[in-house]
Amino acid sequence: MLVPAMIYLLGMPTSVVIGTSLFQVVFVSANVTLLQAVQVGSVDIVLTLLLLAGGVVGAQFGAQMGTKLRGEETRALLGMLVLSVALGLLYDLVRTPENLFAIGPVP
């Protein structure tokens, strides 16, 4: 919601919007990581390091590609990404689950 608001309401350039949004996400996720580690104790550092390797390299390629694309193209790609994720989530909610029952540890 922050990204379209900055683009259409504040009229910021798309490349700046993506950077600003990610800058803000850094603090939110750092805070969540700390709270998760202290309260729940369920931060998997080995998994995180594996994900980091892909994320860091991907971010560099993404940033390089972003400088080559025009604002509208970036926006269209971002829009398609957001829409496909939303549709995927909606499909998971609507389709009949394979197993109606699920088990988990007691919190």
Add this chain to the structure above:
Amino acid sequence: MILAAARGLAVLLALAGAAHAQAPAALPTPPAPAAAAAAAASTPQLTADLSTDRVEITTGFTGSSVMVFGATERLIGPESGDDVVVVAWGPPQATVVRRKVNVLGFWINGPSAVFRDVPGFYAIAATRPVWEVLPEDTRRASRLGLEALPLRASGSQAPAFRAALLDLRQHDGRWQEYAAPVTVAGGRLFSARVSFPDTVQTGAYRIEVLLVRERRIVARQELYIDVERVGTAASIAYVARTAPLVYGVVCILLAALAGWLGSVMFRRN
């Protein structure tokens, strides 16, 4: 792991040798009743051991298995009516079973049942299924077989939750019923494999070996095995448990470091 298996095999072979050595000696002259009684009192009816006394969980752990083996005094099998049952227990793990319900076309979590006192791991293996060799009250008292486990729920009492728990736990390999056989060699030597899935909990596991004759448990032996984290996994878990704040800060610093490292490396290219 290989060492442990070799150790198990060596003990099994030694037992096999002993069994063969005893058999011809007993045959020619049947001993007097008093001597036989004395022999029965001194030699245990059932002896069992494990191939290893601990399962080590490393960061690359993909499951493990332990061999339970031993020997009985009398022959095992349908002729003598003796059967061997092996049961493995993990530490208790409270489990919640949730059912999804359809609200306005969306599937969301609905009623749930909480099972407080259920084993986190349970495996039973036997030369014959326990319902064939033991009456129901004995099975319930010793909790032999998944049907004999007292699964009491708080919350929804519908039997479907109990069935779902049994089904899902068996599906993820944490509860096993006759998944592996108890194999008998030479009439008296038995062995069974207890397989732990990669989701196995740490803690003390108990393995019970029972000798069943004439619908009664005539001998039992309890063995213990420790499932524990070792190496890097153990130190990570230790820091996360004892100093969660430090652990959280280190995680964030590592992420920041990785991001910075990436930017430096790509700038040079």
